Amino acid sequence: MSNQASPISEDDVRHVAKLARLTLTDEQAHHFTDQLGAVLGYIAQLGEVDIDGVEPLAHPLDLTNVFRDDAEQPGDDRDAMLANAPDRQDAFFKVPKVLGDGGGA
Amino acid sequence: MTLDPTTTDMVGLRDSIASKQVSATEATRTYLDRIAAHNDGLGAYLEVHDERALQRAADVDSGKITGELAGVPIAVKDLFCTSYGHTTASSRMLEHYRSPFTATAVQRLEDAGAVILGKTSMDEFAMGSSCETCFRGGAKNPWDTTRVPGGSSGGSAAAVAADLCAAALGSDTGGSIRQPAALTGTVGLKPTYGRISRYGMVAFASSLDQCGPFARSVRDAALLLRIMAGKDPMDGTTAPIVVEPDLADVDQPVESLRIGIAKQYILEGANDPAVQQAVDNAVKFYESHGATVVEVDLPHTRYGIPVYYVVATAECSSNLARYDGVHFGHRTGEPVNDIVELFSKSRAEGFGDEVKRRVMLGTYALSSGYYDAYYNRALKVRRRIKQDFDDAFLQCDAILCPTTTAPAFKIGEKSDDPLSMYLNDVYTVNANLAGIAGVSLPAGTTEVDGKQLPIGIQLLGDAFAEAKLLRIARLYEEGHAHSALRPSI
Numbered sequence: 001m002s003n004q005a006s007p008i009s010e011d012d013v014r015h016v017a018k019l020a021r022l023t024l025t026d027e028q029a030h031h032f033t034d035q036l037g038a039v040l041g042y043i044a045q046l047g048e049v050d051i052d053g054v055e056p057l058a059h060p061l062d063l064t065n066v067f068r069d070d071a072e073q074p075g076d077d078r079d080a081m082l083a084n085a086p087d088r089q090d091a092f093f094k095v096p097k098v099l100g101d102g103g104g105a
Numbered sequence: 106m107t108l109d110p111t112t113t114d115m116v117g118l119r120d121s122i123a124s125k126q127v128s129a130t131e132a133t134r135t136y137l138d139r140i141a142a143h144n145d146g147l148g149a150y151l152e153v154h155d156e157r158a159l160q161r162a163a164d165v166d167s168g169k170i171t172g173e174l175a176g177v178p179i180a181v182k183d184l185f186c187t188s189y190g191h192t193t194a195s196s197r198m199l200e201h202y203r204s205p206f207t208a209t210a211v212q213r214l215e216d217a218g219a220v221i222l223g224k225t226s227m228d229e230f231a232m233g234s235s236c237e238t239c240f241r242g243g244a245k246n247p248w249d250t251t252r253v254p255g256g257s258s259g260g261s262a263a264a265v266a267a268d269l270c271a272a273a274l275g276s277d278t279g280g281s282i283r284q285p286a287a288l289t290g291t292v293g294l295k296p297t298y299g300r301i302s303r304y305g306m307v308a309f310a311s312s313l314d315q316c317g318p319f320a321r322s323v324r325d326a327a328l329l330l331r332i333m334a335g336k337d338p339m340d341g342t343t344a345p346i347v348v349e350p351d352l353a354d355v356d357q358p359v360e361s362l363r364i365g366i367a368k369q370y371i372l373e374g375a376n377d378p379a380v381q382q383a384v385d386n387a388v389k390f391y392e393s394h395g396a397t398v399v400e401v402d403l404p405h406t407r408y409g410i411p412v413y414y415v416v417a418t419a420e421c422s423s424n425l426a427r428y429d430g431v432h433f434g435h436r437t438g439e440p441v442n443d444i445v446e447l448f449s450k451s452r453a454e455g456f457g458d459e460v461k462r463r464v465m466l467g468t469y470a471l472s473s474g475y476y477d478a479y480y481n482r483a484l485k486v487r488r489r490i491k492q493d494f495d496d497a498f499l500q501c502d503a504i505l506c507p508t509t510t511a512p513a514f515k516i517g518e519k520s521d522d523p524l525s526m527y528l529n530d531v532y533t534v535n536a537n538l539a540g541i542a543g544v545s546l547p548a549g550t551t552e553v554d555g556k557q558l559p560i561g562i563q564l565l566g567d568a569f570a571e572a573k574l575l576r577i578a579r580l581y582e583e584g585h586a587h588s589a590l591r592p593s594i
Contacts, residue, residue, distance in 0.1 A: 013465065020422060020468040021429075021445065022461055023453035036466055038524050043411040043479065049486050056484030057491055059312045059342075060298040060540020060568070066341035080205040086436035093431050096441060 006037030007044065108135045110268040111591050114322040115177055115329075118271050122165070122176040129165035129176025132271075133158050133220050136178045140222070140269050143594055146250060148242045149264040151183050152190050153223035161220045172218030173332060180270035182261045183224035184231055185211050185316075186305040194307045195239035196229045198434045198455030208305025209340065210274060210316045210333045217332050222270050225260030229457045230425065231281055231309045233257050234529035237520050238459045245516070246289060247592040249556040252513040255285030255529075258319070262289040265319040266559075267594050272329060273319040278309050279413050280508075280533025282317045283545035287508035287561025290547040290590055291319050292582075294326040294575075295533075297568045298540035299344035301330070302337035310420035311342075313413075313537040322588055323579040326544070327353035330571060344569065352572050355579035362396040362577065364388065365501030369406035370532060377511040379551035383560050384507050387548065390584055391505070401497040401504060405489045409535040410527055412490065415470050415483035416538070422467030425460070428452060462523060491539040498567040503577045505564055507532050508545040512558035532563060542566045544578050547587040559590070 010033045017024045017032075024032070078091060087094040108118070108127045121127040137155055144150050158178065165176040186192045186204035193199045207215075215221065228238040236244045236259025244260040246252040247267040254263040258275030262285035265273050275282040277295035286293025294317045301316045308314065318329035331353040337343045351357065366388060371381065392398055430436035430451025437450035456464070470479035497504060509529065519526045536543040543565045550557040562581075566574030582588055 008469070012469070016465045016469045016472065017461075018449075019472060020464050021426075021448040021452050022456070022464065023446075023449040024461075028458075028461075032462060032465065035462060035523050036469070039414060039462075039466060039527070040469075042524055042527075043415060043483075046408060046411050046415075046482050046486055049405065049408060049482075049489060051482060051485035051489070054485040054488050056481055057488035058484055060491070060538075061342060061344060063299075063342060063345075068338060076205070083205065084202055084433035086430060086434070095431055095444065095447060 006033060007040040008033060008037050108132055110135060110139065110271070115271040115320060115325040116322070119174060119177050129162040129220065130159065132176055133162035133178050136222060136270055143267055143269060146245070147247055147263050147267055147269070147594070148226055148244045149260045149267065149269055150180065150223045151193065151195070151226050151242065151260065154190050154221065157189055158220050158222050165218060165220070170218050172216065173328070174214060175218030177219050177271050178222050179214060179219045180222050180225050180261055180264045180273040181211055182227050182258050182273070182275050184227060184276050184307045185274060186307070187211060187221070187224070190224060192224070192307070193240070194230050195227045195241070196455065196457070196460070197240040198428050200240065200435065202433060204305070206305060209302035209337045211305070213333050214329070225264055225273060227260055228257035228459070230307065230421070230460050231257040231276055231278055232421070232459050232463055234280070234284055234526055235516070235519065236260065237516065238457055240457060246513045247594050248289065248558050249513065251515060252558070253288070253516055255288035255513065257281040259285050261319050262286055262291055262293070265289070265291045265321065266592060268591070272321070272325050274316060275319055276306055276314055276316050277537065278313045279417060279537050280530040282319065283508050283533050283543055283561070283563060284529060286319055286545040287563070288513040288559065290550070290559030290587070290592070292321065292323055292326050292547065292588065293317070293319050293545045294330060295536060295543045296330055296334070296571055297344070297542045299342055300569070300571070301333045302340040302343050304337055304339035308424040310417040311424060312420060313417060315537070323546070323575055323582050324353065324355050327355045327575045346569060349572055355575045357576055359502060359573055359576050359580070362391065363501040364391045364396045364398050365401040365497055365504040366398060367401050367403045367406070367497070367504060367506065369403045370506035372510065372531070375510045376507055377551070380507045380509070380511060380560055383548040383562055384505065387505055387562050387581060390581060394580060394584070399501050401500055403493040403497060405486065405493050406535060408486050409490060409538060410531055412483045412486050412538055413530065413534040414466065414527060415479050416487060418463045418467030419470050419480050420467065422464045422471065425464055428455060430455070459523070487538050490535050494539045494541055494567070503564045503566050503574055505562065508561035508563040512551055512553060512560055536565055541568050542571050542574055544574060546578055546581060547590065549587050550590060
């Protein structure tokens with residue numbers, strides 16, 4: 001499938017990858033454009049279905065507002081929860097320095 | 106008595122242990138020995154918990170652990186969190202992850218006395234139909250190791266098929282229990298959505314994911330269902346209904362049985378002749394046992410795959426947003442300039458290609474300007490699919506159809522063609538979209554390239570009607586010798 005005929009362009013794929021927080025190589029961007037284009041082309045057949053007046057079905061069970069009792073319960077153990085952190089300091093998740101010297105985000 | 110795992114089902118083994126013909130330790134050792142001998146070739150297990158399993162077995166033998174599954178060795182898909190060993194979802198992202206808690210489904214099996222042998226291989230984050238998208242290793246089909254065992258729960262299917270456990274847990278989001286069950290000659294049950302807690306199951310698509318068993322027999326699957334089913338305070342989407350006490354009584358007759366068949370499940374030229382023959386023979390079998398066969402219409406069947414690849418990817422793009430390289434999971438070792446780069450590089454390194462494709466597809470379908478065209482439209486067609494089933498189940502007790510169009514395909518045959526891989530689920534996804542139950546049953550074998558390969562048939566049942574569905578399945582099983590067939594490994 002050429003990119004011209006594809007429902008999604010390589011620029012679209014790069015944009016979506018950015019939204020999804022995925023770094024792509026040029027080769028991946030190119031390859032994924034063809035593959036995602038083929039899948040989106042297949043999905044396009046949903047346009048044939050008469051959906052006038054049909055309510056969307058987001059979930060198979062008709063459940064709303066599932067509450068538990070408002071009672072105190074033991075919480076998760078902090079150290080156990082932090083044990084899988086790639087990096088930590090004391091009771092905190094630690095990330096590399098992400099602001100430049102000028103500060104401001 | 107020495108134990109031969111290839112001639113018993115789980116309930117039979119359970120009874121042998123309970124009557125002390127076999128000790129739990131002997132049973133556990135027998136399976137561990139088989140794993141040691143065959144797992145290198147089959148890749149069914151990612152991790153085996155020998156010591157813990159033998160300790161639990163000893164506790165069963167000393168009477169410290171009791172229960173309906175006392176001493177029964179069971180394997181668990183590596184999608185279920187366990188507070189021992191690793192839980193990786195076959196992803197580099199979770200390569201070193203050790204869960205602080207245990208999934209409710211696994212806990213309920215252990216509370217009933219089960220001995221968990223280890224964690225089984227799967228497609229990464231349960232995204233795949235071949236067990237080829239694993240970060241490390243990949244299970245093979247015990248009937249022909251050049252072929253896939255199906256997926257995503259391929260390791261659990263292979264482990265049961267090769268008698269490397271008495272039963273196994275899997276998860277089914279679009280067919281990930283039933284398709285591998287069909288390809289390996291095992292019984293695979295996808296219960297109704299909300300039957301079994303999803304707490305502690307690594308999330309893929311939360312409105313579709315459902316835990317279920319792989320088993321040697323229908324009664325095994327039914328017993329495992331009854332033990333795992335029911336409301337869990339840790340999962341607000343478990344159905345608030347009481348588990349029927351007779352849910353596992355599969356030998357009860359079904360009165361005035363009506364079997365539904367749908368022309369939409371006989372895709373023009375798509376079904377392998379042996380698959381079609383198996384379904385046709387099953388229809389005749391039920392007729393000869395007094396069932397009425399009724400034709401039902403499921404006109405929106407063909408839209409299942411496109412709906413699924415919008416809904417499942419949309420939900421996965423949201424669920425997998427939690428993997429950020431900060432709280433748990435893989436973090437890039439490369440230098441980064443800002444926090445977004447930390448996220449983006451960590452995710453790019455931690456996820457495989459299929460996961461990336463699905464996350465991007467879902468992000469696209471939910472993004473501004475495309476939401477109505479893709480996601481909202483897909484949800485409306487999803488309701489059409491559910492309405493089809495609601496109408497059909499007014500006319501029949503179960504729908505009989507193939508599980509897959511063909512027996513197991515070759516490793517590598519479809520691995521870089523996502524669309525062709527997605528079409529594997531053509532007969533299974535609709536049950537997930539509608540939230541109903543489905544079971545795949547062994548239906549004999551067919552010879553391909555000099556090897557016998559299993560074929561499965563599928564029975565679909567209405568939501569929360571598993572008791573009836575499994576009785577109907579048991580009727581077929583009882584009339585055939587298919588469940589006794591084993592691969593030579």
